[in-house]
Amino acid sequence: MATIGLRSISKVFPGGSIALDQVDLDVADGELMVLVGPSGCGKSTLLRIIAGLEEPTSGTLYLDDTDATNLTPQQRQVAMVFQNFALYPHMTAAGNIGFPLRASGLPPDERDELVVESAAALGLQELLGRWPNQMSGGQRQRVAMGRALVRDPQLLLLDEPLSNLDSGLRSELRAEISSTIRSSGITTVYVTHDQTEALTLADRIAVMRGGCIEDIGTPGRVYDKPATMFVASFLGTPRINLLEAWVWNTVDSHVSLRIGEQTIALPWQDPRARQLAHYHGERVVVGIRAEALLSAAEPVADCTLRGQVQYLEHHGHESLAFVDIGAVGIEVDLAPPPRTPPATKLKQFRQRPLTAMRGVWKRVSGTKPEEPETTQATSTAGRHQKRKAGLVMRLPPRTNVTRGSTINVVIRRELLHFFDSRGDRIDTGFR
Numbered sequence: 487m488a489t490i491g492l493r494s495i496s497k498v499f500p501g502g503s504i505a506l507d508q509v510d511l512d513v514a515d516g517e518l519m520v521l522v523g524p525s526g527c528g529k530s531t532l533l534r535i536i537a538g539l540e541e542p543t544s545g546t547l548y549l550d551d552t553d554a555t556n557l558t559p560q561q562r563q564v565a566m567v568f569q570n571f572a573l574y575p576h577m578t579a580a581g582n583i584g585f586p587l588r589a590s591g592l593p594p595d596e597r598d599e600l601v602v603e604s605a606a607a608l609g610l611q612e613l614l615g616r617w618p619n620q621m622s623g624g625q626r627q628r629v630a631m632g633r634a635l636v637r638d639p640q641l642l643l644l645d646e647p648l649s650n651l652d653s654g655l656r657s658e659l660r661a662e663i664s665s666t667i668r669s670s671g672i673t674t675v676y677v678t679h680d681q682t683e684a685l686t687l688a689d690r691i692a693v694m695r696g697g698c699i700e701d702i703g704t705p706g707r708v709y710d711k712p713a714t715m716f717v718a719s720f721l722g723t724p725r726i727n728l729l730e731a732w733v734w735n736t737v738d739s740h741v742s743l744r745i746g747e748q749t750i751a752l753p754w755q756d757p758r759a760r761q762l763a764h765y766h767g768e769r770v771v772v773g774i775r776a777e778a779l780l781s782a783a784e785p786v787a788d789c790t791l792r793g794q795v796q797y798l799e800h801h802g803h804e805s806l807a808f809v810d811i812g813a814v815g816i817e818v819d820l821a822p823p824p825r826t827p828p829a830t831k832l833k834q835f836r837q838r839p840l841t842a843m844r845g846v847w848k849r850v851s852g853t854k855p856e857e858p859e860t861t862q863a864t865s866t867a868g869r870h871q872k873r874k875a876g877l878v879m880r881l882p883p884r885t886n887v888t889r890g891s892t893i894n895v896v897i898r899r900e901l902l903h904f905f906d907s908r909g910d911r912i913d914t915g916f917r
């Protein structure tokens with residue numbers, strides 16, 4: 487098996503479109519790394535550079551600590567599975583699986599043995615004589631996996647291998663792919679734009695946007711402590727609530743967060759309060775996932791917002807409520823357009839720090855709410871249209887909450903996320 491090391495990999499396509507901007511990434515031996523991000527963020531380009539199908543404009547690729555930037559795809563011993571499976575239509579399943587072995591000149595006996603072995607591992611024994619047009623999407627996908635793994639490659643690269651399948655089959659095959667990869671112990675890079683796939687499959691996730699990796703870590707870490715507002719917004723269903731809040735620090739007591747016309751507070755004992763105190767009189771963004779919100783008969787001091795239920799969505803196992811709390815919502819630009827700097831500026835542009843691209847976000851709209859009476863902050867009231875942002879929360883499936891009713895929304899403050907005006911996490915190490 488192998489390790490992968492990418493150092494300052496950039497890719498600028500003819501015409502100036504920057505697909506990758508100084509990407510660094512390490513994949514450990516036997517690790518399943520998932521590259522996830524919105525369309526156009528550079529995932530496939532990065533995968534194709536690892537495969538040797540695309541050349542980086544600059545940077546170095548290491549395989550097992552050896553410079554492999556200029557090796558051919560064959561020399562890299564990489565197997566790739568594509569979105570459309572790319573099976574040969576004129577070959578049976580057995581022919582497709584055995585194709586790489588035939589190409590490498592293996593004698594027919596040994597070849598057949600390996601094909602049968604590989605088919606058995608993927609539950610394809612009964613299908614070996616079928617043609618691609620006689621197989622379902624899921625079966626074709628398994629044959630593509632068999633063909634990729636039969637040569638015992640060093641690396642397995644998968645580019646959206648499930649995106650052409652319906653959702654039921656996708657989750658079934660996701661589990662299969664995961665167990666096949668883990669039992670083979672092969673180092674794998676898996677590209678998807680589906681955050682559920684990323685969270686369920688990965689040992690580690692690299693979240694990409696605009697040609698950069700914005701966050702990298704275990705699924706639990708990037709979900710629980712996203713490095714940026716974009717990452718928080720991209721991962722999780724329903725999407726995280728992002729609300730504008732104004733900070734007011736009452737030293738040695740608490741930090742207030744003014745959200746719309748309402749206020750919640752973090753006690754001074756909470757380490758995040760001291761961190762937030764640095765933003766006294768300023769605007770931050772509070773991220774609240776649906777699981778951090780509870781509906782309660784009585785308000786709980788310092789952590790309750792009141793709001794009116796705008797509408798309810800029933801999903802069988804749960805209901806989602808959209809609650810108007812009169813706050814200003816923040817919308818993150820999930821897919822900034824590809825960057826095309828002028829040729830003369832290219833060098834400086836590539837050297838820009840990653841953070842320069844992170845803070846692509848905008849207020850949905852809204853007037854800055856009135857500060858708490860004691861605040862000295864400069865008011866910008868009237869600059870924007872006021873807008874009440876809905877808060878999405880989960881309710882039990884047969885809830886007695888009705889549309890139009892006013893409810894107490896209690897916030898589990900330990901689950902709150904805070905971001906600065908650039909969209910970077912205001913970290914506190916609380917969790």
Ligand SMILES: Nc1ncnc2c1ncn2[C@@H]1O[C@H](COP(=O)(O)OP(=O)(O)OP(=O)(O)O)[C@@H](O)[C@H]1O
Binds near residue numbers: 679
């Ligand atoms: N051959 C090419 N010539 C010019 N631009 C390209 C080429 N291939 C990709 N790009 C551009 O590079 C950027 C990254 O593309 P890439 O296919 O890597 O994104 P992606 O994240 O895989 O997107 P998707 O999920 O839609 O496949 C995009 O802006 C794309 O338009």
